Amino acid sequence: MTDPRxxxxxxxALFTGAPQHENFCRMKDLLDAREMAASAKPHVWPEGTPIxxxxxxxxxxxTRSTEDFLVDTDTAALLVLIDGAVRYEHYALTGGPDVQxxxxxxxxxxxxxxxxxxxxEGHIGSIDDPISTYVPVxxxxxxxxxxxxxxxxxxxxxRWNEDYHDPESDIFRLSAATMGIxxxxxxxxxxxxxxxxxxxxxxxxxxxxxxLGALLARATGRSVTAYMREKLGEPLGMAAPGYWLVDPAxxxxxxxxxxxxxxxxxxIGELYRNGGGWQGEQLVPTGWVRDSITVAAPHLAPGRPxxxxxxxxxxxxxxxxxxxxxxxxxxxxxVYNQFVYVDPASDTTIVxxxxxxxxxxxxxxxxxxxxxxxxxxxxxxxxx
Numbered sequence: 001m002t003d004p005r006x007x008x009x010x011x012x013a014l015f016t017g018a019p020q021h022e023n024f025c026r027m028k029d030l031l032d033a034r035e036m037a038a039s040a041k042p043h044v045w046p047e048g049t050p051i052x053x054x055x056x057x058x059x060x061x062x063t064r065s066t067e068d069f070l071v072d073t074d075t076a077a078l079l080v081l082i083d084g085a086v087r088y089e090h091y092a093l094t095g096g097p098d099v100q101x102x103x104x105x106x107x108x109x110x111x112x113x114x115x116x117x118x119x120x121e122g123h124i125g126s127i128d129d130p131i132s133t134y135v136p137v138x139x140x141x142x143x144x145x146x147x148x149x150x151x152x153x154x155x156x157x158x159r160w161n162e163d164y165h166d167p168e169s170d171i172f173r174l175s176a177a178t179m180g181i182x183x184x185x186x187x188x189x190x191x192x193x194x195x196x197x198x199x200x201x202x203x204x205x206x207x208x209x210x211x212l213g214a215l216l217a218r219a220t221g222r223s224v225t226a227y228m229r230e231k232l233g234e235p236l237g238m239a240a241p242g243y244w245l246v247d248p249a250x251x252x253x254x255x256x257x258x259x260x261x262x263x264x265x266x267x268i269g270e271l272y273r274n275g276g277g278w279q280g281e282q283l284v285p286t287g288w289v290r291d292s293i294t295v296a297a298p299h300l301a302p303g304r305p306x307x308x309x310x311x312x313x314x315x316x317x318x319x320x321x322x323x324x325x326x327x328x329x330x331x332x333x334x335v336y337n338q339f340v341y342v343d344p345a346s347d348t349t350i351v352x353x354x355x356x357x358x359x360x361x362x363x364x365x366x367x368x369x370x371x372x373x374x375x376x377x378x379x380x381x382x383x384x
Contacts, residue, residue: 008179015164015360020336021074024102024355025094027259028243034225034252036233036242043237043279045263048085053078057379059372069376073337073369076101077262077353080380082346084270088380089262093355100243100259101353104334107258108209110228110268112152112319114216116276116288117231123219127152134218135190135211142192143211150198151208151215152318153300159195160205163308164335164360171206174255180248185210199297202305202316206255209319213254224252235283236267256334262351269340269349272320272330292318293330308363313371323374329381335359337373343381350377 009031012023023030056063070078076095080088095101103110118124124134127148137143142158143151150156161169177188189211196203213224220227225244233242242264245257271277272293276284295301295315302315302324314331315322323329331341337354358367365371 009175010179014175017357017361019074019355019357021076021093021095021355024336024353025076025096025099027102027245028100032246032248033243033257033259034223034246034250036225036229036238036244038239038241039234039237041234041237042239043267044239045081045266046085048082048087051080051082051087051383053088054379054383057376059375064372066376069372072356073373074355074357075337075352076355077351079262079266079351081266081270081349084347086263091262095262095353097263098240098261100240100261101265101338102256102334103258103260103265104256104336104338105206105209106265106332106334106338106340107254107256108206108319109332109340110232110258111209111212111216111224111254112292113268113271113284113288114224114228114231115148115152115212116284116292116318118216118219118227119288120285124148124215131211131215135214136186137190140194141190142194143189146198148212148215151212153199153202153296154204154208154305154316154319155199155202155297155299156205156208157194157196157198157201158203158205158207159193160203160207161308162204162206163363165308165363169308174206174210178245178247178253178257184249185247185251185253186214186249189214200299202299204305204307204312204316209255210253212319213252216254217251223250224254232268232271232283235281236264236271236278238264238267240264262353265340265351265353266349268332269342269351273342273344273347273349288318293320293322293328295322310363314374323378329378331374331377333370333373335368337369339373339377341374341377341381343378346381348381350380352377
């Protein structure tokens, strides 16, 4: 039962410029959440020789201060692993090594991994299966007959506006569904409207990940939390409990509701850096990892994906963002500047958890700073 003392997402005043670092560190206490127990065999990262951060980095034709950037984006945690060892770790504001921070859309990359596992285990026959074979949707709606592959690639053709600056946008309507306004999360995705031909336009759409969460629950007969705890949390040695935010019906906010510590977020990055293998065990199929971090079609290439009606200078895989270049980089990205960034060429995984208060107050890079964060993280990987 929902605790009447709990807040709602609307109470947090997201995307208004209000500081959020006091909220993102305690979401499990503010909103309804399902706990994911820590692993019985927690993995503690070894400590390596400490590195220093580059004092500056280049972005948009200018050299910018690292220290100023961390402060300006309300950075709560910055963790750098090189070859699986901690080489730099810093916490500020309300962050800390034991603090579970809100992932925002970094959660999407975890959902992708779980879909890959569910396919390997036979719960899902193929990602070319219609998602409506598993998830009840309205006839003729966006997900009726849609191959699962296109939801993974944010290419369903569903009508969608992920504009955080527009209180009438679809992302705000989805957020309302997390509070049970107008129905549940499952109700919301069941009736989404198709706008374009599937597999032709990459339009960033949090509803795609929500329907993938419904797919996992229906196909496995488990909650997203329970399945993740068994398939990722336990074998990866999650050292602290995790929490998934849920709607009033107990359905996880698959698109944004995962809360973990910085050190535990890093484990998905290291798992994928190592091709889905972890301490001698193949947790995610190698082929799934490869396909997840590969641009598979022209509409997924850097500069082609649309976010809130604007093109974005990164490419897209299966719920992972793919920077341009030949280093094989990939990153999970959440609003307010949450990142799990991986640079295989330098064996580097970086977690940045933030509460950039200006995020979403406009549609501009100057406030959201997504691409600037990527440039900053790239500078660390090359400097280390």
